Amino acid sequence: MTKRIRMIGAVLLLLLLGLVLSGCGATPVAQNWPGLTVDGDTVYAITGAPQEVHILDAETGAVKATFMPQGIEGSAAAVSYWSPVTVGDGLAFVGFFQDRSDASNGLYAIDPETGQQQWRVLVNSQILSKPAYADGVVYFGTTDKMVYAVDVDSEGIVTGWPFETDSAVWASPLVVDGRVYVASMDHVLYCLDAETGEEIWQTELGGAIAKQPLLVGDILYVGAFDGRIYAIEADSGQVVEGFDFQAGNWIWSTPLLAGDRLFVTALDGFLYALDPATGDVQAPYPYNSGDIDGGKDVIRANPVQVGEKIVIATEKGYVISVEDAQQVCSWPSGVPEFAVYTTPVVSGEKLYVIQQLSGQVYVFDASALETGVCAANLLYTPPEGD
């Protein structure tokens, strides 16, 4: 009898071990960073558990409305992917994807006041980056390699579109003067005709491109996973010779032109200031965000300009105001609890930040940031899931 019990115990122990290890090693919940968009007096935060679009009053943080596609039951266990919200034509546009819900995946147009769905275009792939709105058309890339253009009036895909690249499109399209610049994970920067979707030129770079380029005059600046910033002629797609810069890790952000310097953040945790003509790092930069606590940090978010200061947000959760490669001030005063991967948004006299795991939205006073006071007020805490 004892032997039998021991045997059953051993078998149960093995099964338990299997279950525990399976639980520990199960495929991690795939995540994107939470979306944050500010338009006038409205904040659109993709947050909560399960994630939803929370439409907030930018001043008070009061919830005006929330949006979840019809037919999707809120479930904290379900993994959903949202793009950040884009506003245009009196509507708010957002991409939604949830595993095994083919009938609901796509681009949604919602009423910015009520959060009511107006229409949708079904696309069974993830839209990870913010759609771009221009002249009555919404452009967005998907993880199934496509770039779509959706006409707001007809609520359908524009003739000639979608355009297919060779890999996932994680970057927001940049629409300027009838051209759509699309960066793809296939290492290629594409220039498309905004009306017809036809390719005008394409330029292959040295690494995957996950972020939108910056257009300055007739030069496009774009960062890639080979750690380089490329300067490309917008007309021809030719890489500008003589511009050379490489960071210590991948570049996953859009550069910022402030004054006569090009500011670049990289996953090595540094903020660089470059000469836009040569790519040379301008002294006294770079600034190492890891210096704040003597460790190593990562910067995924774009740098933003607040007055004379450059503000960066880091993986450790710091929001740092920088001037001349020196920290002017940083937030929070204690050890941060949550990462900030989403680019902070400057709107009027405010700077908005959303944290990765808590999904909390904080607001900074821009003028205070300039004077060296990095103090934030909690604007919104999403309700906890069931």
Next chain:
Amino acid sequence: MGSITDIWTVAILQPMLNALLWLYSVLGDQFWLAIMVFTVIIRGAMTPLMLPQQRSAKKMQELQPKLKELQKKYGKDRERLSQEQMKLYREAGVNPMGGCLPMLVQFPIWIGLYQSIIQALGYQPLQLVNLSQNIYPFMQGVWAEVPLNRFFLGMDLALTPQQLGGLTFALPVLVAFTSWLQTKMTTPAGGGDSQAAGMGQSMTLMMPLMFGFFSLNFSTGLSFYFIVSNIIGIITQGFISGWEGLLFWKGLSLSNLSGLLSPGAKGQSGPEKSKKEPSPTVSQKGSTSGKKKRKKKRRRKR
């Protein structure tokens, strides 16, 4: 806690991940190939640990008649039986727990490999941010390879059979089968110590089931590791203790299987039994079976 994670990352995850990435870059951007070559390397590196275990398994098989003899002799006196068994093991230079160390060493490797596969084949933003932090600075050449080609015959190596469905469910079955074959070759056939024999037979069945269950829930890339690793284990064991264990269909019947499943079977059924021991009657004459074997050996020598 943070420091334990850091030690794990630096000591296990990063070396494995970078080795995989390097193999990927030199093997024509084929991740499945990188996993297979990596498995061969890992098994090669673990040979000094695995060989004693495999040799020990062979010795254990050879000791079965003597163990039975002891069982018969001291069956009612558990303490004495245990002492005599330990003495026998000591004299034969066998460590009955010798299989535990390689098993324990393999666990961190499985977990590290699993994490490496998931990171290397990351296809979501946060996964790639993590990947960027774990590539060695001197491996900058790999940056240009990201995102990696994670497909093999149209199968996404980063996803689980449950997520992929269809024919990918064959992978857990293959993992369980190869694992069963390997365990069967290394587990002593039903013998003297009925409890140990029962345990051995349960292990023969439970371990493969457990690995099959793992494979069902883990990325298919890890199944490749398990299958290749098991095949190498089978081949190595075959060279050490012979290939009889591969003839799994001999003596296999539903009644044998149910015997394996039943804890009360005490090792009196199963394919090894009918194969290794010519007849139950002979095996029960434990006192003579050892002599017979030695006689046979002497005859062969002549």
